[in-house]
Amino acid sequence: MANYRESYGLFACLGILFNHESPLRPHRFVSRKITAAVARIGAGSRERLTLGISRFAAIGAGPPITSRRCGRCFQHDEPGDFVVATGVAHSLEEFVAAAFAQVGLDWRDRVDYDASLARPSDIRVLARRSYKGGTSIGWRPTVSFAEIVARMMRAEREGSGST
16 A cells, blocks of 8 residues: 555555454454354254363454444544554453353353364454554454354344344
């Protein structure tokens, strides 16, 4: 983006939205695999959830919050590159525990770890603080981690997530 700003004088912004979660994410993402399985288990399925990763990630809310973040980048007086992130990392275990809490079950009774599913190339801690995004555009997280998980679980139970 800097090249387009400098070479062509364009008002170009780059918004790097760090780890937003949403029920609109495809099921290939681990967060959606978890919420879908937990919703089925909460509805009476006898299945077990098997995971192979145990990383930490900064988790923020997805749409419509994400679109508001992007909009603020374009409303800024000066164009630039904006990293927008919560800066607070949560473990996958915390995500799983919060999802199971939504259906009133203890996750430790239904979750298995399978080392063969682990991806050694995964970054162990995936968290970032906002750079410009939290300061110059005035963005702060407004949706808590627990509320993000609750929204995702509600969408799974209502069948309103993506496929």
